[in-house]
Amino acid sequence: MDPYEIEFIGENRIISIIPNFTYDKIYLICGEFGPFRAGLPMNVPLWLALMLKQKQKCRIVPPDWMDMDALENIKEEEKRSRFFTKMPNEHYMVEAKLILGAASEDVPNASEIKTVIKDIWDIRMSKLRTSMDALMKSGGGYGRLDHLTMMEINSVKPLLPAAMDSLLRIQMKSKKTTPANLNVSSFSQSGGSSQNI
Amino acid sequence: MEFSNYLSITDILVTNERIPCKFLHDLPKMGFLDPSAADDDLKAGTNAEIPIWLAESLYTRRPPLVNVELPKTYKDSYREILNADACTVDLHKLGQHFYELGCYVAKHDIKGEVGSTLINTLRQRFRMLLSASVATDSISAMQPLSASERLQAAAAARTERNLASWLQRGDCPLTTANMVANHRKRKRAEMEMF
Numbered sequence: 001m002d003p004y005e006i007e008f009i010g011e012n013r014i015i016s017i018i019p020n021f022t023y024d025k026i027y028l029i030c031g032e033f034g035p036f037r038a039g040l041p042m043n044v045p046l047w048l049a050l051m052l053k054q055k056q057k058c059r060i061v062p063p064d065w066m067d068m069d070a071l072e073n074i075k076e077e078e079k080r081s082r083f084f085t086k087m088p089n090e091h092y093m094v095e096a097k098l099i100l101g102a103a104s105e106d107v108p109n110a111s112e113i114k115t116v117i118k119d120i121w122d123i124r125m126s127k128l129r130t131s132m133d134a135l136m137k138s139g140g141g142y143g144r145l146d147h148l149t150m151m152e153i154n155s156v157k158p159l160l161p162a163a164m165d166s167l168l169r170i171q172m173k174s175k176k177t178t179p180a181n182l183n184v185s186s187f188s189q190s191g192g193s194s195q196n197i
Numbered sequence: 198m199e200f201s202n203y204l205s206i207t208d209i210l211v212t213n214e215r216i217p218c219k220f221l222h223d224l225p226k227m228g229f230l231d232p233s234a235a236d237d238d239l240k241a242g243t244n245a246e247i248p249i250w251l252a253e254s255l256y257t258r259r260p261p262l263v264n265v266e267l268p269k270t271y272k273d274s275y276r277e278i279l280n281a282d283a284c285t286v287d288l289h290k291l292g293q294h295f296y297e298l299g300c301y302v303a304k305h306d307i308k309g310e311v312g313s314t315l316i317n318t319l320r321q322r323f324r325m326l327l328s329a330s331v332a333t334d335s336i337s338a339m340q341p342l343s344a345s346e347r348l349q350a351a352a353a354a355r356t357e358r359n360l361a362s363w364l365q366r367g368d369c370p371l372t373t374a375n376m377v378a379n380h381r382k383r384k385r386a387e388m389e390m391f
Contacts (some may be wrong), residue, residue: 003363097364129327136323155360159330159353163323166296166345167316173300174312 001154009150010094011047016061018042019052046098053103060103065089066096068109071116078123084147093121093151128152132160207344211297215246218255218263249301256305265305270295276314283321288343295343322346330354 012030018041025034033044041061044052052058065071065088077085089095096117104110128148135143143160145153224230224239231245239245247255247263255262269275270291279286288295296315303311325338326346330353332338339347 003360007363133324133327136320139320151360155356158356159326159349162349162352163319163326167319170296170300170312170315170319174303174309174315 001157003151003154006091006151006154007094007098010091011045011050011098013046013089013091013095014043015046015049015063015095015099016041017044017049017052017058018061019058021057046095050098050102053106060099060106062099062107063089063095065092066099066107066113068112068116071113071120075116075120075123078120078127084124084127086147087149090149091151092117092149124152125155128156132156136163207294207297211294211301212250212253213248214292214294214298215248216252216268216302217244217246217266218252219244219266220263221260222262224262249298253301265302267302267306267311268298271299271302271306271311271314276310279314279318283318284325287341288322288346289341291343293344296345326350326353330357 018039019036020038021036022038023034023036025032028045028048030045033048034042036042049058049060053060070088074085074088096114100107100110100114100117104114107113131143220239220241220243223241226237227239228234228237230239230247231243234240234243244266252263252265256265275291292298296319299311299315303309303315306312322342325342326349329335329338329342329350335354339350342350
Protein backbone atom coordinates (compact mmCIF):
# COMPACT_ATOMS: atom_id res chain seq x y z
CA MET A 1 0.00 0.00 0.00
CA ASP A 2 1.15 3.51 -0.67
CA PRO A 3 1.79 5.74 2.35
CA TYR A 4 -0.62 8.26 0.82
CA GLU A 5 -3.38 5.67 0.93
CA ILE A 6 -2.78 5.18 4.64
CA GLU A 7 -2.75 8.92 5.06
CA PHE A 8 -6.15 8.94 3.35
CA ILE A 9 -7.47 6.37 5.84
CA GLY A 10 -6.00 8.32 8.73
CA GLU A 11 -7.64 11.52 7.54
CA ASN A 12 -11.01 10.15 8.64
CA ARG A 13 -10.17 10.48 12.31
CA ILE A 14 -12.20 13.02 14.21
CA ILE A 15 -10.45 16.02 15.69
CA SER A 16 -11.54 19.21 17.38
CA ILE A 17 -11.62 22.60 15.71
CA ILE A 18 -12.80 26.09 16.60
CA PRO A 19 -14.45 27.62 13.54
CA ASN A 20 -14.55 31.37 13.02
CA PHE A 21 -17.76 31.36 10.96
CA THR A 22 -21.32 30.29 11.48
CA TYR A 23 -23.03 27.79 9.23
CA ASP A 24 -25.73 25.09 9.28
CA LYS A 25 -25.15 21.39 9.53
CA ILE A 26 -23.34 19.84 6.60
CA TYR A 27 -24.12 16.36 5.33
CA LEU A 28 -21.16 14.21 4.23
CA ILE A 29 -20.82 10.58 3.26
CA CYS A 30 -19.08 9.89 6.56
CA GLY A 31 -21.79 11.58 8.61
CA GLU A 32 -23.30 14.93 9.51
CA PHE A 33 -21.19 17.63 11.09
CA GLY A 34 -22.17 20.94 12.50
CA PRO A 35 -23.86 23.25 13.00
CA PHE A 36 -20.81 25.51 12.97
CA ARG A 37 -20.86 28.27 15.58
CA ALA A 38 -18.04 30.81 15.50
CA GLY A 39 -15.80 30.41 18.55
CA LEU A 40 -17.34 27.14 19.79
CA PRO A 41 -15.23 23.98 19.58
CA MET A 42 -16.68 21.09 17.55
CA ASN A 43 -15.60 17.77 16.04
CA VAL A 44 -14.93 17.18 12.35
CA PRO A 45 -12.88 14.69 10.33
CA LEU A 46 -9.22 15.57 9.97
CA TRP A 47 -9.43 16.18 6.22
CA LEU A 48 -12.24 18.71 6.67
CA ALA A 49 -10.32 20.42 9.46
CA LEU A 50 -7.28 20.76 7.23
CA MET A 51 -9.34 22.11 4.37
CA LEU A 52 -10.97 24.71 6.59
CA LYS A 53 -7.60 25.57 8.10
CA GLN A 54 -6.10 26.15 4.68
CA LYS A 55 -8.95 28.54 3.94
CA GLN A 56 -8.30 30.17 7.33
CA LYS A 57 -11.81 29.38 8.50
CA CYS A 58 -10.87 27.65 11.72
CA ARG A 59 -8.28 26.99 14.39
CA ILE A 60 -7.29 23.39 15.06
CA VAL A 61 -7.37 22.24 18.68
CA PRO A 62 -4.33 20.00 19.05
CA PRO A 63 -5.22 16.47 20.25
CA ASP A 64 -4.57 15.66 23.92
CA TRP A 65 -1.62 13.44 23.19
CA MET A 66 0.18 16.17 21.27
CA ASP A 67 1.73 17.46 24.44
CA MET A 68 5.39 17.78 25.26
CA ASP A 69 5.33 15.93 28.61
CA ALA A 70 3.13 13.09 27.38
CA LEU A 71 5.29 12.57 24.32
CA GLU A 72 8.51 12.64 26.34
CA ASN A 73 7.04 9.94 28.58
CA ILE A 74 6.12 7.84 25.59
CA LYS A 75 9.60 8.26 24.19
CA GLU A 76 11.24 7.15 27.44
CA GLU A 77 8.91 4.20 27.71
CA GLU A 78 9.59 3.23 24.13
CA LYS A 79 13.35 3.39 24.77
CA ARG A 80 13.10 1.32 27.94
CA SER A 81 10.79 -1.39 26.72
CA ARG A 82 11.97 -4.27 24.60
CA PHE A 83 8.52 -4.51 23.05
CA PHE A 84 6.43 -1.94 21.29
CA THR A 85 4.42 0.30 23.58
CA LYS A 86 0.91 1.41 22.92
CA MET A 87 0.70 4.59 20.92
CA PRO A 88 -1.87 7.21 21.90
CA ASN A 89 -3.31 7.08 18.44
CA GLU A 90 -3.55 4.48 15.70
CA HIS A 91 -2.46 7.03 13.10
CA TYR A 92 -0.15 9.14 15.23
CA MET A 93 2.34 9.71 12.44
CA VAL A 94 -0.27 10.75 9.88
CA GLU A 95 -2.05 13.04 12.30
CA ALA A 96 1.16 14.64 13.51
CA LYS A 97 2.47 15.19 10.01
CA LEU A 98 -0.76 16.73 8.72
CA ILE A 99 -1.55 18.91 11.72
CA LEU A 100 2.02 20.11 12.21
CA GLY A 101 2.33 20.67 8.48
CA ALA A 102 -0.81 22.73 8.01
CA ALA A 103 -1.42 24.28 11.41
CA SER A 104 1.87 24.43 13.27
CA GLU A 105 0.92 27.83 14.75
CA ASP A 106 -2.07 26.25 16.54
CA VAL A 107 0.13 23.79 18.40
CA PRO A 108 2.23 25.03 21.30
CA ASN A 109 5.93 24.02 21.01
CA ALA A 110 5.30 22.76 17.47
CA SER A 111 8.93 22.29 16.50
CA GLU A 112 9.86 20.44 19.71
CA ILE A 113 6.83 18.20 19.33
CA LYS A 114 7.81 17.50 15.76
CA THR A 115 11.28 16.42 16.90
CA VAL A 116 9.95 14.21 19.68
CA ILE A 117 7.48 12.47 17.39
CA LYS A 118 10.22 11.92 14.83
CA ASP A 119 12.39 10.44 17.59
CA ILE A 120 9.61 8.06 18.64
CA TRP A 121 9.09 7.05 15.04
CA ASP A 122 12.82 6.41 14.54
CA ILE A 123 13.08 4.34 17.72
CA ARG A 124 10.11 2.24 16.71
CA MET A 125 11.34 1.74 13.17
CA SER A 126 14.78 0.58 14.28
CA LYS A 127 13.15 -1.71 16.84
CA LEU A 128 10.96 -3.08 14.08
CA ARG A 129 13.94 -3.87 11.88
CA THR A 130 15.96 -5.56 14.61
CA SER A 131 13.01 -7.65 15.74
CA MET A 132 12.28 -8.65 12.17
CA ASP A 133 15.81 -9.93 11.82
CA ALA A 134 15.59 -11.66 15.20
CA LEU A 135 12.33 -13.29 14.18
CA MET A 136 13.85 -14.79 11.06
CA LYS A 137 17.04 -15.87 12.84
CA SER A 138 15.34 -17.47 15.81
CA GLY A 139 13.12 -19.57 13.59
CA GLY A 140 9.83 -18.18 14.79
CA GLY A 141 6.81 -19.09 12.72
CA TYR A 142 4.84 -15.94 13.40
CA GLY A 143 5.27 -12.47 14.84
CA ARG A 144 2.97 -10.53 17.10
CA LEU A 145 1.97 -7.15 15.79
CA ASP A 146 0.71 -5.69 19.07
CA HIS A 147 0.63 -1.91 19.22
CA LEU A 148 2.06 -1.42 15.74
CA THR A 149 0.34 1.26 13.73
CA MET A 150 -0.83 0.83 10.18
CA MET A 151 1.98 2.91 8.72
CA GLU A 152 4.58 0.81 10.51
CA ILE A 153 3.05 -2.49 9.46
CA ASN A 154 2.96 -1.22 5.90
CA SER A 155 6.68 -0.47 5.95
CA VAL A 156 7.57 -4.17 6.33
CA LYS A 157 4.86 -5.37 4.04
CA PRO A 158 6.33 -6.88 0.92
CA LEU A 159 9.54 -8.06 2.58
CA LEU A 160 8.54 -9.94 5.71
CA PRO A 161 5.45 -11.73 4.34
CA ALA A 162 7.40 -12.72 1.20
CA ALA A 163 10.23 -14.14 3.28
CA MET A 164 7.84 -16.04 5.54
CA ASP A 165 6.06 -17.26 2.45
CA SER A 166 9.17 -18.69 0.83
CA LEU A 167 10.18 -20.20 4.17
CA LEU A 168 6.85 -22.00 4.37
CA ARG A 169 7.12 -23.21 0.79
CA ILE A 170 10.57 -24.67 1.33
CA GLN A 171 9.43 -26.28 4.55
CA MET A 172 6.36 -27.80 2.90
CA LYS A 173 8.35 -29.05 -0.07
CA SER A 174 11.13 -30.69 1.84
CA LYS A 175 8.72 -32.11 4.42
CA LYS A 176 6.21 -33.55 1.98
CA THR A 177 8.76 -35.51 0.01
CA THR A 178 10.84 -36.78 2.92
CA PRO A 179 8.32 -37.83 5.51
CA ALA A 180 10.74 -40.23 7.18
CA ASN A 181 13.24 -37.67 8.39
CA LEU A 182 11.70 -34.65 10.02
CA ASN A 183 13.58 -31.42 9.65
CA VAL A 184 15.05 -29.48 12.52
CA SER A 185 12.16 -27.11 12.66
CA SER A 186 8.82 -28.59 11.78
CA PHE A 187 6.16 -25.96 11.48
CA SER A 188 4.28 -26.52 14.72
CA GLN A 189 7.49 -26.36 16.68
CA SER A 190 8.67 -23.12 15.20
CA GLY A 191 5.26 -21.58 15.75
CA GLY A 192 5.76 -21.91 19.50
CA SER A 193 8.67 -19.56 19.77
CA SER A 194 7.23 -16.26 18.79
CA GLN A 195 8.96 -12.93 18.61
CA ASN A 196 7.37 -9.71 19.50
CA ILE A 197 7.43 -7.74 16.33
CA MET B 198 9.04 -17.23 -4.83
CA GLU B 199 6.45 -18.55 -7.20
CA PHE B 200 7.35 -22.03 -8.30
CA SER B 201 5.81 -25.41 -9.10
CA ASN B 202 3.41 -23.61 -11.33
CA TYR B 203 2.85 -24.81 -14.89
CA LEU B 204 3.08 -21.30 -16.32
CA SER B 205 5.85 -20.00 -14.08
CA ILE B 206 8.90 -18.98 -16.12
CA THR B 207 11.12 -19.43 -13.08
CA ASP B 208 9.90 -22.98 -12.67
CA ILE B 209 10.56 -23.74 -16.34
CA LEU B 210 14.08 -22.33 -16.07
CA VAL B 211 14.73 -24.27 -12.88
CA THR B 212 13.52 -27.58 -14.27
CA ASN B 213 15.79 -27.07 -17.27
CA GLU B 214 18.79 -27.06 -14.96
CA ARG B 215 20.99 -30.15 -15.35
CA ILE B 216 21.66 -32.42 -12.41
CA PRO B 217 24.00 -35.45 -12.23
CA CYS B 218 22.30 -38.84 -12.51
CA LYS B 219 23.37 -42.42 -12.55
CA PHE B 220 21.57 -44.72 -14.98
CA LEU B 221 20.51 -48.00 -13.39
CA HIS B 222 19.54 -49.90 -16.56
CA ASP B 223 20.75 -50.34 -20.11
CA LEU B 224 18.83 -47.97 -22.35
CA PRO B 225 18.96 -48.80 -26.06
CA LYS B 226 19.26 -45.89 -28.53
CA MET B 227 19.66 -43.34 -25.69
CA GLY B 228 23.43 -42.85 -26.03
CA PHE B 229 22.95 -39.21 -27.05
CA LEU B 230 22.12 -38.33 -23.46
CA ASP B 231 25.76 -38.87 -22.53
CA PRO B 232 27.91 -36.67 -24.76
CA SER B 233 31.06 -38.69 -24.03
CA ALA B 234 29.56 -42.06 -25.03
CA ALA B 235 30.60 -43.59 -28.36
CA ASP B 236 27.81 -46.19 -28.46
CA ASP B 237 24.24 -45.73 -29.54
CA ASP B 238 23.08 -47.51 -26.41
CA LEU B 239 23.37 -46.16 -22.89
CA LYS B 240 24.98 -48.64 -20.48
CA ALA B 241 23.81 -49.19 -16.92
CA GLY B 242 26.07 -47.39 -14.48
CA THR B 243 26.77 -44.40 -16.73
CA ASN B 244 26.89 -41.02 -15.06
CA ALA B 245 25.41 -38.15 -17.02
CA GLU B 246 23.92 -34.74 -16.41
CA ILE B 247 20.31 -34.49 -17.54
CA PRO B 248 17.65 -31.78 -17.04
CA ILE B 249 15.49 -32.08 -13.93
CA TRP B 250 12.26 -32.53 -15.87
CA LEU B 251 13.72 -35.62 -17.52
CA ALA B 252 15.35 -36.91 -14.37
CA GLU B 253 12.10 -36.57 -12.42
CA SER B 254 10.10 -38.62 -14.87
CA LEU B 255 12.79 -41.26 -15.16
CA TYR B 256 13.09 -41.45 -11.40
CA THR B 257 9.37 -41.80 -10.70
CA ARG B 258 9.04 -44.84 -13.00
CA ARG B 259 8.75 -48.23 -11.37
CA PRO B 260 11.43 -49.48 -11.28
CA PRO B 261 13.33 -46.17 -11.38
CA LEU B 262 15.65 -45.86 -14.38
CA VAL B 263 18.00 -43.34 -12.79
CA ASN B 264 19.41 -42.50 -9.42
CA VAL B 265 19.56 -38.76 -8.88
CA GLU B 266 22.67 -37.40 -7.21
CA LEU B 267 23.21 -34.04 -5.57
CA PRO B 268 24.68 -31.23 -7.68
CA LYS B 269 27.93 -30.01 -6.19
CA THR B 270 26.49 -26.78 -4.81
CA TYR B 271 24.21 -28.80 -2.54
CA LYS B 272 26.88 -31.23 -1.37
CA ASP B 273 28.49 -31.35 2.06
CA SER B 274 31.35 -28.96 1.39
CA TYR B 275 29.10 -26.18 0.12
CA ARG B 276 26.50 -26.91 2.77
CA GLU B 277 29.11 -26.42 5.46
CA ILE B 278 29.96 -22.99 4.09
CA LEU B 279 26.30 -22.03 3.94
CA ASN B 280 25.60 -23.26 7.45
CA ALA B 281 28.61 -21.42 8.83
CA ASP B 282 27.76 -18.04 7.35
CA ALA B 283 25.32 -17.83 4.48
CA CYS B 284 25.78 -14.08 4.12
CA THR B 285 29.29 -14.40 2.71
CA VAL B 286 28.15 -16.51 -0.23
CA ASP B 287 27.37 -14.96 -3.58
CA LEU B 288 24.19 -16.86 -4.41
CA HIS B 289 23.92 -15.14 -7.74
CA LYS B 290 27.09 -16.88 -8.87
CA LEU B 291 26.42 -20.13 -7.04
CA GLY B 292 23.07 -20.61 -8.70
CA GLN B 293 20.56 -17.95 -9.55
CA HIS B 294 17.64 -20.09 -8.48
CA PHE B 295 19.29 -21.57 -5.44
CA TYR B 296 16.17 -22.09 -3.32
CA GLU B 297 13.94 -23.27 -6.13
CA LEU B 298 16.46 -25.78 -7.41
CA GLY B 299 17.15 -26.82 -3.85
CA CYS B 300 13.52 -27.77 -3.36
CA TYR B 301 13.73 -30.19 -6.29
CA VAL B 302 17.06 -31.57 -5.13
CA ALA B 303 15.97 -31.91 -1.51
CA LYS B 304 13.72 -34.87 -2.17
CA HIS B 305 16.64 -36.88 -3.56
CA ASP B 306 18.82 -36.19 -0.55
CA ILE B 307 18.79 -39.35 1.53
CA LYS B 308 19.86 -37.68 4.75
CA GLY B 309 17.33 -34.88 4.36
CA GLU B 310 19.85 -32.17 5.18
CA VAL B 311 19.41 -30.10 2.05
CA GLY B 312 15.99 -28.90 3.22
CA SER B 313 17.30 -27.64 6.54
CA THR B 314 20.27 -26.01 4.83
CA LEU B 315 17.89 -24.13 2.55
CA ILE B 316 15.84 -22.91 5.50
CA ASN B 317 18.94 -21.95 7.42
CA THR B 318 20.31 -20.06 4.46
CA LEU B 319 17.06 -18.18 3.97
CA ARG B 320 16.88 -17.25 7.64
CA GLN B 321 20.45 -16.00 7.77
CA ARG B 322 20.30 -14.11 4.52
CA PHE B 323 17.16 -12.20 5.51
CA ARG B 324 19.49 -9.62 7.08
CA MET B 325 21.05 -9.04 3.66
CA LEU B 326 17.63 -8.36 2.17
CA LEU B 327 16.94 -5.87 4.93
CA SER B 328 20.18 -4.00 4.38
CA ALA B 329 19.86 -4.17 0.59
CA SER B 330 16.46 -2.49 0.82
CA VAL B 331 17.90 0.58 2.55
CA ALA B 332 21.34 0.60 0.95
CA THR B 333 22.31 3.76 -0.89
CA ASP B 334 24.65 1.78 -3.10
CA SER B 335 21.97 -0.61 -4.21
CA ILE B 336 23.90 -2.20 -7.06
CA SER B 337 26.65 -3.69 -4.92
CA ALA B 338 24.14 -4.65 -2.23
CA MET B 339 21.98 -6.47 -4.76
CA GLN B 340 24.90 -8.25 -6.42
CA PRO B 341 25.21 -11.32 -4.17
CA LEU B 342 21.45 -11.96 -4.02
CA SER B 343 19.78 -14.78 -5.91
CA ALA B 344 17.06 -14.03 -8.46
CA SER B 345 14.13 -14.41 -6.06
CA GLU B 346 15.95 -12.50 -3.34
CA ARG B 347 16.59 -9.66 -5.75
CA LEU B 348 12.89 -9.38 -6.48
CA GLN B 349 12.08 -9.27 -2.77
CA ALA B 350 14.80 -6.72 -2.04
CA ALA B 351 13.67 -4.52 -4.92
CA ALA B 352 10.08 -4.56 -3.65
CA ALA B 353 11.27 -3.70 -0.16
CA ALA B 354 13.40 -0.87 -1.51
CA ARG B 355 10.39 0.51 -3.35
CA THR B 356 8.33 0.61 -0.12
CA GLU B 357 11.23 2.23 1.67
CA ARG B 358 11.47 4.92 -1.01
CA ASN B 359 7.73 5.60 -0.93
CA LEU B 360 7.80 5.95 2.83
CA ALA B 361 10.78 8.29 2.71
CA SER B 362 9.13 10.48 0.11
CA TRP B 363 5.95 10.57 2.17
CA LEU B 364 7.88 11.65 5.25
CA GLN B 365 9.72 14.38 3.37
CA ARG B 366 6.89 15.83 1.36
CA GLY B 367 5.05 18.65 3.07
CA ASP B 368 1.74 18.20 1.31
CA CYS B 369 0.12 15.48 -0.69
CA PRO B 370 -0.18 16.14 -4.41
CA LEU B 371 -3.29 14.61 -5.90
CA THR B 372 -2.53 11.94 -8.49
CA THR B 373 -4.54 9.23 -10.15
CA ALA B 374 -4.66 6.08 -8.09
CA ASN B 375 -2.85 3.16 -9.68
CA MET B 376 -6.01 1.10 -9.71
CA VAL B 377 -7.97 3.73 -11.60
CA ALA B 378 -5.23 4.30 -14.17
CA ASN B 379 -4.95 0.58 -14.88
CA HIS B 380 -8.69 0.22 -15.04
CA ARG B 381 -9.05 2.78 -17.78
CA LYS B 382 -6.35 1.16 -19.86
CA ARG B 383 -7.99 -2.20 -19.49
CA LYS B 384 -11.22 -0.69 -20.74
CA ARG B 385 -9.53 0.76 -23.80
CA ALA B 386 -7.83 -2.54 -24.52
CA GLU B 387 -11.20 -4.24 -24.35
CA MET B 388 -12.74 -1.69 -26.68
CA GLU B 389 -9.98 -2.17 -29.23
CA MET B 390 -10.47 -5.89 -29.20
CA PHE B 391 -14.05 -5.71 -30.38
